Amino acid sequence: MDRTNPEKPSGLFNGIVDWMDERFQVRTLVQSALHVKIPRKAKTFYLGGITMFLFMVQVVTGSLLALYYQPTPDRAYDSVMFIMSNVNFGWLIRSIHSWGANLMIVSVVLHLLRVFFQGVYKRPRELTWVAGMFLLIVTLVFGFTGYLLPWDQRAYWATTVGTEIAGAMPFVGEFALNFLRSGPDITASTLSRFFGMHTLWLPMTLAAMLLVHLVLFHQQGIADPTKPVSRAKPDASATPEPEGKLLPFFPHYLLSEAIAWYVILGILIILASLWPVGLEAKANALQTPAHVKPEWYFLFLYQLLKFVPRVAGVLAPIVAIPLLVLLPFFDRNPELKPRKRLFAVIIGLLTVAGIIGLTIWGQFS
Amino acid sequence: MKHKLAISIVSAVLFLLIGIITVSAQGSDKAILSAPTSTPAAAADRVVTTTVKSTAKAKVDTCYDCHAELLDKHPKVAADWKDSVHGAAGVSCADCHGGDPTLDQMKTSMSAAAGFIGVPDRTKTPEICGACHSNVERMRQYNLPTDQYSKYKDSVHGAKLAEGVTQVAICSDCHGSHAIKKASDPTADVYPLNVPALCSRCHSDAKMMEPFNIPTNQFDVYKSSVHGEALLGKQDVRAPNCASCHGSHDAKPPTSAEVVNVCGKCHTATQNYYEQSLHSQLKEAAPKCWTCHGNHDVTKPDENMFTHTASTEPVCTTCHDIQTLDLIVDKAKFANPDDRRCDTCHHQDSWIYEQVLSLKSAMTVADLAYKQGDVMIAEAIGRGMIMNDAESRLAEARTSLISARAAIHTTKLTEVTKLTDKADASAKEAQQMASDKLGENLFRREAMFVAMGVIITNIGILAVVRRRLYKELE
Structure with a gap:
């Protein structure tokens, strides 16, 4: 990787940096972190950065919501109502948190699809892909656990059917159901467990996995989707790119990323202002709504379970997820161009079409 | 040699015949007792071979056994009965049709001597049903009332039947004859949601109603009423059906004096308010629920019910007897829903x-x-x-x-x-x-x-x- 020398800043800022640099060598750190060059042909669509930005938005808004939210069945609904009605800009914070969660799932999936269809998960980036897959799973679990917290009818019943999906797993289904619900039914223990997972376990896990993902990403740089990495000549020993084909990561790439973040922030504000997140009637275990559905990102699985045998429907993701996680180790074809890896691309397209079709079908059924 | 052979064959045939007769007659001790014994040939002439497989010692219902295997509509009748409340409760064919279900010979089991009456006469049906359904001891276990027969006798249907008019509803017209279901069964004709259609089977039939001079548009009018929309449209079983106002076994149109109590069964608060009004003190001349709301055609009340949209000319005879000037209510003046207004009586002056x-x-x-x-x-x-x-x-x-x-x-x-x-x-x-x-x-x-x-x-x-x-x- 090419590294450039940063210009030395002056004034108070320079003094502070000097002070820090003496002790922690921050200039070297920043230089190695930011002043790198990336291939001009890299097309990231800024999706990884957008996902990270949305995660930061979630951390900030979630922390603010936690100041008022009370995770017990008696108080959860009323506290959310209080946030929406009485807390200054509480409606905005909660709406951004809710829309941010949805957009984060969209962006993380698009990021995965970008990496898959560009074929850049292949050697030498296998572990970056694996870490990314874990981030996707953690993001989905984030959404799942957060959905219950408002403790309204939609939250309660979506979690009921969502945990039922886990309960349908062969052999470990009952354990999984009891583990998720903290008992056979959705009760105060479930809410407490989901809140703990949503605000402690998952943020820590996601932050750790994100750190791993970023370190791996930094060490290898952004992939060039037009240039397959030869198995005989791994990246480290590859001929360096000519200077004209490279782009400074800072400030050029990061500037574009910042513009993308601003666009996402604008979208979040528009969505939260025009379609603020609502609140249905308080959760009632004795009143099943007419149409119970899980969150939209689990809808394809829910719909699949309706027409394939239950065990097959549950086994499909159990088999598919490890396969997807370990994809770089199965896919030994070094080619990156879609027409040279037709099998993988067709399987990918069919899977995406199937998931979109099932989701639309589930929404309107 | 030939004679010996012929005698042997005749003897064998006779022996076989006697054997068959004896074996088939062993199905019932009563059959043996009642079977003629003059000659084997005569006996063979009287015996009807059946498919009955039961023996005298077992609990048998030869009516069901035979009819379930006959052609035409019999198997359906047998199956209907078996699936009915009567089938489940062990009420046999003979309990309504008479006869002896323990005999396996049709001529004896369905004989007058065995009490067989065939299809009950319409005028006798309520009495036959009432024989069990008025019996407190028998009905207690099913938590069923026992006053249906006495109520029926007091109903318009029952009174006409007593006069010998058979073209009126009897028990089986509403409950069915063989496929009788509980009133709480949603597939039963007498289930609350199905009652209007049940009554309309006769009451919407102009030919059937002609002798009684009864209108036949009630069902159509009811369907578009607020009650009909709630019952038939929203499937709300709490909404009134025909029987809610007219009674079921005691079916009779409520009189003008009774109507406040009839509507008040559900509209309790409204009845209480009405009874505080001057209207209610007018007794016979009082405007009743139907005066403003109609009967089968009750619509959702609104503020338009107070006055006519256009000014109206007061008609004295709407509320006054032209001879005595006593207060009356001229029902005809309220037949049109648009005239069910306060100013139909209380004219603008x-x-x-x-x-x-x-x-x-x-x-x-x-x-x-x-x-x-x-x-x-x-x-x-x-x-x-x-x-x-x-x-x-x-x-x-x-x-x-x-x-x-x-x-x-x-x-x-x-x-x-x-x-x-x-x-x-x-x-x-x-x-x-x-x-x-x-x-x-x-x-x-x-x-x-x-x-x-x-x-x-x-x-x-x-x-x-x-x-x-x-x-x-x-």
């Missing part, structure tokens, strides 16, 4: 008309406030605002408005305005809450434009910087 207008005004104002509140809340909800508080307040307004509508039956302005004022106040509070939320929503949208302005400006600046940077790079 009367002093009560002013009170009618005041009542109408109070109700209209409160109703309008409620409707405006409803529209504003719906708009705010449509814009994503949480309106629980306003909805609660509007629900209070609605409760007061419904109470005020019921209180109109007192005809007392003070009683009504007390409630309409309350409804109006609650509705206006709800409106204010909705207005505040709509204002807040407007602020949110304006703030959104400001925020977007800042974001777009920043994006613009960054885009300019980016272009310069890329130019420098080139």
Whole structure:
């Protein structure tokens, strides 16, 4: 990787940096972190950065919501109502948190699809892909656990059917159901467990996995989707790119990323202002709504379970997820161009079409 | 040799015949007792071979065994009975049709001597059903009433039947004969949701009703009434069906004097209010529920029920006997729903008309406030605002408005305005809450434009910087 020398800043800022640099060598750190060059042909669509930005938005808004939210069945609904009605800009914070969660799932999936269809998960980036897959799973679990917290009818019943999906797993289904619900039914223990997972376990896990993902990403740089990495000549020993084909990561790439973040922030504000997140009637275990559905990102699985045998429907993701996680180790074809890896691309397209079709079908059924 | 052979063959055939007769007759001791024994040939002539496989010692129902295997409609009758409440309770064919189900010979089991009566005569059917259904000891275990037969005898149907008119409803016309189901079974004709269609099978038939001079449009009128829409449209079993007002076994049209009590079975509060009114004190001449609301064609009441849309000429005979000037109610004047108005009696020159207008005004104002509140809340909800508080307040307004509508039956302005004022106040509070939320929503949208302005400006600046940077790079 090419590294450039940063210009030395002056004034108070320079003094502070000097002070820090003496002790922690921050200039070297920043230089190695930011002043790198990336291939001009890299097309990231800024999706990884957008996902990270949305995660930061979630951390900030979630922390603010936690100041008022009370995770017990008696108080959860009323506290959310209080946030929406009485807390200054509480409606905005909660709406951004809710829309941010949805957009984060969209962006993380698009990021995965970008990496898959560009074929850049292949050697030498296998572990970056694996870490990314874990981030996707953690993001989905984030959404799942957060959905219950408002403790309204939609939250309660979506979690009921969502945990039922886990309960349908062969052999470990009952354990999984009891583990998720903290008992056979959705009760105060479930809410407490989901809140703990949503605000402690998952943020820590996601932050750790994100750190791993970023370190791996930094060490290898952004992939060039037009240039397959030869198995005989791994990246480290590859001929360096000519200077004209490279782009400074800072400030050029990061500037574009910042513009993308601003666009996402604008979208979040528009969505939260025009379609603020609502609140249905308080959760009632004795009143099943007419149409119970899980969150939209689990809808394809829910719909699949309706027409394939239950065990097959549950086994499909159990088999598919490890396969997807370990994809770089199965896919030994070094080619990156879609027409040279037709099998993988067709399987990918069919899977995406199937998931979109099932989701639309589930929404309107 | 040939003779010996012939005698042997004849002897063998006779022996075989006697054997067959003996074996088949062993199915029932009674059959053996009642079977003629003169000659084997004569016996063979009388015996009908059946498919009955039961023996005398087992509990047998030869009626079912035979009819289940016969052609034509018999298997269905047998199957219907088996699946019916009677089949489940062990009420056999013989309990209604007579005969002896333990005998396996048709001629004996279905003989007059065995008490067989065949299809019961229509005039006898209620009595046959009543034989069991009036028996407290037998019905106690099923928690069934035992007064149906006595009620039926007092009904229009029963009275006509007693006169020998067979073209009236008997038990089996409503409950069926063999496929009898519980009234709580949704597939039963007598299930509340199915009762209007059941009654209309006869009462919508002009030919059947002609001898009785009864109109046949009740079902059609009922279907579009508020009651019919609730029962048949919303499938709300709490809504009244024909039997709710006319009775079922004791079916009879309620008299004018009874109608207040009939409607009051459900509309309890309204009946209480009505009984406080001057109307109720007029006894026979009093306007009753039907006067303003009709009977089968009851529609949702609203403020248009107070007065005619156009001015009307008072007709004295609507409320006064032309000879004695006594108060009366001329039913014909209220046949048209558009004439079921207060000013049909209280003409515009009367002093009560002013009170009618005041009542109408109070109700209209409160109703309008409620409707405006409803529209504003719906708009705010449509814009994503949480309106629980306003909805609660509007629900209070609605409760007061419904109470005020019921209180109109007192005809007392003070009683009504007390409630309409309350409804109006609650509705206006709800409106204010909705207005505040709509204002807040407007602020949110304006703030959104400001925020977007800042974001777009920043994006613009960054885009300019980016272009310069890329130019420098080139």
